[in-house]
Amino acid sequence: MLTKNEKENLAKIFKAIDKNGDGKLSKEEILEGYDKFFGKTMEREDVLKMFDAVDIDKSGFIDYSEFVVASMNEKQLLTDEKLLSAFKMFDKVSSPPFVIYHLYYKIGR
Secondary structure, eight states: OOOHHHHHHHHHHHHHHOTTOSSEEOHHHHHHHHHHHHOOOOOHHHHHHHHHHHOTTOSSSEEHHHHHHHHHHHHHHHHHHHHHHHHHHHOTTOOOHHHHHHHHHHHHO
């Protein structure tokens, strides 16, 4: 779930990347805006793979709803990774993976 502030920020980013204002993001717009707005340097090929994965309806564009879903998934992934990393840091007995994931999902969900 996104907070009101996160929703507002996503809308601003989407509008800033959407250079021609048509309400959808082309591959070119994503390539130009990805590093600028997300602060991540990615190879062109990796950005295009990500684009294809996010373009759920295979329209050749990323619409706002696809953009929000992808952003939520990334936010959740980052949260999940941080939680799992923290658990592993405190796991002094090197619990088997199934124990880690069981506890992780019980505590983290």
